[in-house]
């Protein structure tokens with residue numbers, strides 16, 4: 001079967017669809033034949049994308065608001081029926097600030113979008129999918145959920161996304177709904193590019209510990225999302241799939257002289 005026909009007729013919702021990983025997922029799922037709804041709170045970007053990509057249904061949505069999610073769900077179900085796939089890519093990154101400079105308002109805002117927003121989407125749409133006996137939920141975690149970094153609100157919030165993914169997989173699995181997460185490594189998306197350009201992050205630092213010695217592209221994350229969404233992953237639920245150019249494999253090797261074959265050894 002042709003790739004573009006594979007998922008024909010299926011409905012996919014991508015939050016955070018107006019930029020970065022979410023936008024790459026929108027494009028990838030569209031190429032696979034899904035009818036795609038891109039939801040985002042950035043209205044300016046949505047207006048631009050509505051002109052550029054009219055084959056996507058672009059919707060304004062703040063995922064941290066239960067009321068907005070309720071309205072969004074009602075609207076989507078009224079027009080398309082219950083979606084087959086939800087991708088929770090809406091998220092915000094955290095600045096690398098000292099512990100005592102981490103304001104609790106900022107801390108809570110990060111949790112509200114990254115954890116609470118994903119949970120609300122999973123609960124609302126997951127229960128509707130469950131009553132139909134089918135559906136796939138995909139969360140975007142992070143390697144910071146799996147190895148500690150000095151991102152004191154962002155990292156723990158992403159660890160909670162991993163834990164929620166596992167809990168919901170157990171709860172919804174018996175009704176045929178799969179729940180998985182992708183844990184991206186460092187991905188060149190607009191907020192990361194902006195930090196590199198402002199001198200606040202170093203592309204070399206972000207690549208050094210990865211076994212493949214590079215960052216990840218949004219399209220590579222989208223590829224893993226498309227796989228988890230599809231029937232090719234029919235037996236996969238409750239997992240967090242790292243897509244990190246080998247950062248998890250390589251991040252501790254500095255202790256033994258660095259990655260690769262050219263490091264100093266005892267023999």
Ligand SMILES: NC(=O)c1ccc[n+]([C@@H]2O[C@H](COP(=O)([O-])OP(=O)(O)OC[C@H]3O[C@@H](n4cnc5c(N)ncnc54)[C@H](O)[C@@H]3O)[C@@H](O)[C@H]2O)c1
Pocket residue numbers: 015016017018019020021022039040041042061062063064088089090091092093113114117140141142143183184185186187188189190191192
């Ligand atoms: N870029 C990376 O290196 C990286 C690494 C690991 C995980 N992630 C995760 O991937 C996801 C996407 O990040 P990205 O790098 O593509 O960022 P991005 O800024 O390019 O895209 C995020 C999108 O989410 C939207 N958004 C933010 N808050 C929202 C809200 N309350 N409701 C609806 N939409 C909202 C933004 O408007 C934006 O369009 C995030 O969850 C992020 O934590 C990114």
